[in-house]
Amino acid sequence: MAYPILRTRNLSKSFGETLAVDNLSLALRRGEILGLLGANGAGKTTAMQMMLGLIKPTSGSIEIFRLNFEQHRIHILSRINFSSTYANLPNNLTVWQNLRVFSRLYGVKRVREKAEEMMNLFDIEHLRNRISGQLSSGESTRLNLCKAFINDPELLLLDEPTASLDPDIADKVRTLINRLRKERNLSILYTSHNMRDIETICDRIIFLHNGSIIVEGSSDEIKRHFRQKSLEDVFIHIARDGKVVDPLSPEKL
Amino acid sequence: MNIRVILGLVQRYSLLFVRNPVRGFELVFWPAMELLVWGFLTMFIQKQTTGDFALFIRFLIGATIFWDVLFRAQMGVAISFLEDMWTRNLLNLFAAPIRLREYLAATACMGLLRVTVVVVVMSLLALGLYAFNLFDLEWSLVPFFALLMVFGFSLGMISISLILRWGQAAESLAWAVPFMIQPFSAVFYSVDTLPKVMQHVAWCLPSTYVFEGMREIVRTGAMDWNSLWIAAGINIGFLFISGAIFYWMFSNARKLGLLTKIATQ
Ligand SMILES: Nc1ncnc2c1ncn2[C@@H]1O[C@H](COP(=O)(O)OP(=O)(O)OP(=O)(O)O)[C@@H](O)[C@H]1O
Numbered sequence: 001m002a003y004p005i006l007r008t009r010n011l012s013k014s015f016g017e018t019l020a021v022d023n024l025s026l027a028l029r030r031g032e033i034l035g036l037l038g039a040n041g042a043g044k045t046t047a048m049q050m051m052l053g054l055i056k057p058t059s060g061s062i063e064i065f066r067l068n069f070e071q072h073r074i075h076i077l078s079r080i081n082f083s084s085t086y087a088n089l090p091n092n093l094t095v096w097q098n099l100r101v102f103s104r105l106y107g108v109k110r111v112r113e114k115a116e117e118m119m120n121l122f123d124i125e126h127l128r129n130r131i132s133g134q135l136s137s138g139e140s141t142r143l144n145l146c147k148a149f150i151n152d153p154e155l156l157l158l159d160e161p162t163a164s165l166d167p168d169i170a171d172k173v174r175t176l177i178n179r180l181r182k183e184r185n186l187s188i189l190y191t192s193h194n195m196r197d198i199e200t201i202c203d204r205i206i207f208l209h210n211g212s213i214i215v216e217g218s219s220d221e222i223k224r225h226f227r228q229k230s231l232e233d234v235f236i237h238i239a240r241d242g243k244v245v246d247p248l249s250p251e252k253l
Numbered sequence: 254m255n256i257r258v259i260l261g262l263v264q265r266y267s268l269l270f271v272r273n274p275v276r277g278f279e280l281v282f283w284p285a286m287e288l289l290v291w292g293f294l295t296m297f298i299q300k301q302t303t304g305d306f307a308l309f310i311r312f313l314i315g316a317t318i319f320w321d322v323l324f325r326a327q328m329g330v331a332i333s334f335l336e337d338m339w340t341r342n343l344l345n346l347f348a349a350p351i352r353l354r355e356y357l358a359a360t361a362c363m364g365l366l367r368v369t370v371v372v373v374v375m376s377l378l379a380l381g382l383y384a385f386n387l388f389d390l391e392w393s394l395v396p397f398f399a400l401l402m403v404f405g406f407s408l409g410m411i412s413i414s415l416i417l418r419w420g421q422a423a424e425s426l427a428w429a430v431p432f433m434i435q436p437f438s439a440v441f442y443s444v445d446t447l448p449k450v451m452q453h454v455a456w457c458l459p460s461t462y463v464f465e466g467m468r469e470i471v472r473t474g475a476m477d478w479n480s481l482w483i484a485a486g487i488n489i490g491f492l493f494i495s496g497a498i499f500y501w502m503f504s505n506a507r508k509l510g511l512l513t514k515i516a517t518q
């Protein structure tokens with residue numbers, strides 16, 4: 001197997017007293033979708049924001065495309081992208097203007113064609129002249145995804161991308177992400193509180209608790225290990241009983 | 254420096270004006286009001302007293318326009334950042350492959366665009382209302398404006414640094430930055446009007462040299478190149494210091510998680 005697209009080594013981040021991410025070492029393979037699961041405040045978002053250079057790690061390192069992140073930030077950022085419900089596109093520009101601006105920022109060659117292609121892909125051409133701030137949350141999620149795919153990223157960081165979608169759209173988005181992943185051999189790091197999301201889309205799951213890995217494996221492996229019927233039960237088990245497992249020796253399944 | 258990235262950012266900020274005529278109106282509204290109030294005030298004083306105010310009114314109109322060059326240059330930088338903060342766009346922006354110097358260059362361009370619009374409108378108004386022709390200053394305008402814009406740009410970086418450190422609470426402080434130096438810059442009066450202590454501070458600001466120089470030219474038509482060179486030197490010093498503060502605050506904001514905090518609050 002080839003080298004991992006993304007690898008963190010002993011990544012830690014503390015905000016004052018709070019240890020948000022604790023010695024996180026993970027690897028994401030090419031073409032793989034890796035789910036980051038964990039209770040509120042487990043450190044998922046912080047981990048992702050470090051991989052985007054928005055937060056500087058307290059210690060540890062991040063390698064993306066086998067390059068050190070801090071040293072090759074711009075090059076790496078041009079080949080990855082992210083989407084999340086808490087980061088908007090300028091809400092006083094139209095959908096079309098936003099996509100053009102971000103194409104430029106990502107150095108896309110054929111700006112108009114690309115923006116057009118993205119709107120097609122996520123089915124929002126009819127919204128092209130709408131002000132982004134006036135979109136419904138589902139529509140703006142799709143616009144965010146358009147932005148996330150605009151530079152044909154090789155690695156995608158998705159922080160709760162389906163959080164505000166209705167079940168129908170959520171299913172469509174999942175299917176689409178999965179299809180694009182296969183077509184483009186894309187690697188994705190994915191967080192969600194929707195177990196359905198995680199089960200259907202992720203090849204492998206990492207459970208975080210208080211910033212460190214408790215368990216990792218496929219959804220079936222994890223369920224079997226904890227002798228639970230569903231991932232949701234596993235989640236509740238870990239969230240309420242997390243300290244039962246020694247976080248210093250994450251269980252590899 | 255990637256020109257395409259800078260153009261993308263400039264497009265992002267300037268589309269706001271194209272899309273929203275109120276913003277364009279607002280851009281020229283305040284400078285125009287300033288000019289009207291100051292101009293008519295001096296005309297009123299002139300009528301009430303017997304002194305010769307011809308020169309004084311020229312000082313004042315010139316100062317109003319010059320001050321706006323500095324102020325709009327600062328705003329171009331600060332407002333662009335605030336714009337991204339208000340629309341919760343900072344994360345998308347800084348997760349994109351944008352170098353800080355490209356970001357700064359784009360905000361500087363926005364400052365230049367603002368200055369251009371404001372100066373055109375104000376100089377036309379000044380000509381129409383008070384027969385003050387800004388372009389009587391001819392080529393001296395170039396170094397004067399350049400000095401003021403670079404200084405405004407430095408102040409803009411300071412404003413962003415304050416917001417990066419103290420978040421939205423510092424927003425009003427960011428607006429206030431140019432006004433902190435206004436009394437010292439001898440904008441509307443000559444430096445020797447100031448108390449001795451303040452004069453020392455005044456001569457440490459590049460803006461002071463510009464406003465003094467402007468008045469000198471209006472009065473005598475002569476340009477004091479020597480003091481302009483001093484101003485340029487101080488200006489470069491300010492540029493480096495405020496640039497260093499900005500880079501430091503940005504790195505600090507990444508370390509303390511402040512960037513993601515102000516971006517999502
Ligand atoms: N910018 C910040 N400044 C200070 N503390 C922070 C910051 N960002 C996160 N934290 C803290 O770090 C911890 C981890 O937060 P994080 O947002 O990474 O969790 P999460 O797993 O994404 O949670 P959620 O499921 O609620 O999104 C929390 O205790 C949070 O309060």
Ligand SMILES: [Mg+2]
Nearest residue numbers: 044045046159
């Ligand atoms: Mg989160």
